Amino acid sequence: MNSQHRNCLHGLTRWTGILSLSLLAACAGKGHSSQADDTPGAERVEAPKVDIHTAVASGNEAALRQHIAAGTDINTKDPFGGSSPLITAAVFGQTDMAGILIESGADLDFRNNEGSTALLSAAFFGRPEIVRLLLDAGADKSIENKYGATAYESVAAPFAEMKSTYDMMGKLLKPLGLKLDYAYLEKIRPVIAEMLK
Secondary structure: OOHHHHHHHHHHHHHHHHHHHHHHHHHHOOOOOOOOOOOOOOOOOOOOOOOHHHHHHOOOHHHHHHHHHHOOOOOOOOOOOOOOHHHHHHHOOOHHHHHHHHHOOOOOOOOOOOOOOHHHHHHHOOOHHHHHHHHHHOOOOOOOOOOOOOHHHHHHOOHHHHHHHHHHHHHHHHHHOOOOOHHHHHHHHHHHHHHHO
């Protein structure tokens, strides 16, 4: 394994642990307060009780739309890893949630504490539909995380070199609903790499 792949592996391992902790904490947290609407006669929309990251990870479209209507910051960082809701959608394969966030003006190139973007996360976790949405919306595929890996580089290595990282991530994120299909990941990684060239 070359040093670039080792750095990518190290960064993804650390980032996933941080994401796990932040989503677990978010599950116990409250929704963000809504912004007041000073328009006369306007009805104030309250943010739902479910945190925006939890709503996105679980595919709760009604809660996400309520957050948007209430004025919740759709680029809000989770408290531990600094991921945006769009990154959360990419990790958990929530294509509809990603589409809603993109249409609502989410920052496509938002970087979490490890420098990963939604595009890098979608690529690594084998989410070609989200990769396509992000590319079509203008996401920057040249952004590198703190370990020097782009979205392309996160899927360019052979699956066998990354299997242990997927094992660890699957174990950490399974309680939050992450499901990894290794046969699918092995097949889709080269397809996503081609999308990102």
